[in-house]
Amino acid sequence: MLDPKLLRDNPAELIRRLNTRGDDFTQSIEALVVLDVQRRETQTEFNRTQATSNQIGKQVGELVRKGASADGPEVQALRQQGNDLKASLAMLQEKDRDLEEKFKIELLKLPNLPNPSVTVGKDENENLEVAVWGELPTFDFEIQDHYDIGLRLGLFNFERATRVAQSRFVTLIGDGAALERALISFMLDRHRNHGYIEVMPPYLVNSASLTGTGQLPKFAEDGFKCADDDLWLIPTAEVPVTNLYRDEILKASELPIRHCAFTPCFRREAGSYGRDTRGLIRLHQFHKVEMVKFCRPEDSEAEHQSLVADAADILQQLELPYRVLELCTGDMGFAAARCYDLEVWLPAQNRYREISSCSNCGDFQARSANLRFKEADKKGTEYLHTLNGSGLAVGRTFAAILENYQNADGSVTVPKVLRSYLGKEQIT
């Protein structure tokens, strides 16, 4: 969530900067400013009343200690005063909590402020292409898309997965399952070599965790929720991994912390019914290797650059052509202050498709998840910065390999770096 102080200092500037995301935040900010004033007024009054009540309690204590009878007139009078305060105290407390709650929920619904240097734009058409890598493959035969290739090679089955679960699920089979597993191992090993500490977090998380990273309260309809428990299936490893240190005060000397994690990810994909219905591109359950970093504010820019480089490294190792986009203000995710997308070349679609999204969230998540650090020789605590990026979405990598490495005879060549993992050079 945003720093509530921004509402007091310069709400007009806040509105202006948030509006670059493409929505109009005027009303919600103005409502929040009013709520903020109200809640502080109420809080002040509640505090004052509480102080009076505490004072009475102390006076009784003093009298009793001095030997006054608990039923004596002085004590009785004070008890009466205390009782008289109770009603208004309860009322003020309730009002205070209501306002606090409402304020927090509304504040949590505001997205992060884009970094001032991010290009202002309204949608994905205004993203900036900042790098292109690799040569696009050429084929002297009629190419197939990953769906047809995989089906023909028996790498997966959608009908049976639909029977078992629902549409937008897949079952990987044989070399398909093994390729997926090889990709996961390869990616994790690579990240470990780059200094990331691997973690295997829970795949179910509570609502406090989803609030910490920004999925709640605004995007509840995107998640799968357990009916009988306060538990949700994770939409990305970003959620459990970022929340690992929720409510902690880390030592500055422990930073930066860099984690990588493989997890399945579960998304309802509400509102995308017609899109990418074919193949592995958009599923309710998919695999992803994620990188998550925690660092000092002054280091987050550099950590962001290396995060992108580490994601790109996987594509380079796999020799898959890709490009890097710096997202404009209108296309960035909720928690991101700056975001780079990596897009892999899919020959059958004749275009690049997103395969990684690398965000610098600044202190936005740190504030909602209460992730702080303390400098040993300094007083007080500071919110750290969080970053996360896919490294990579495994299913989309799988699809990209099938399409880019397909051969005229219908086989698929296994990328060099995966051969030792898979134990073969060709999938036939």
Add this chain to the structure above:
RNA sequence: GGAGAGGUGGCUGAGUGGUCGAAAGCGGCGGAUUGCUAAUCCGUUGUAGGUCGAGUAAUCUCCUACCGAGGGUUCGAAUCCCUCCCUCUCCGCCA
């Protein structure tokens, strides 16, 4: 799931319902002493919110909340009662 024990500050660990935000120790920080290291001594040391005042400012004074979470009893709760969560031991079940 059943029975029992327990959850206190960075850690260990006290705490008869009434100056308890909380003893003590360790650790941390500042200082003194000291050929070096070690040791010793003195001081200091939680987080968050609010607010009047002082200060350019860091900050300080004051108020409030926080002893797992939420309720309740009481003039007053770390302390008593209820519910929930978590940890430990034993039993049951289970990969």
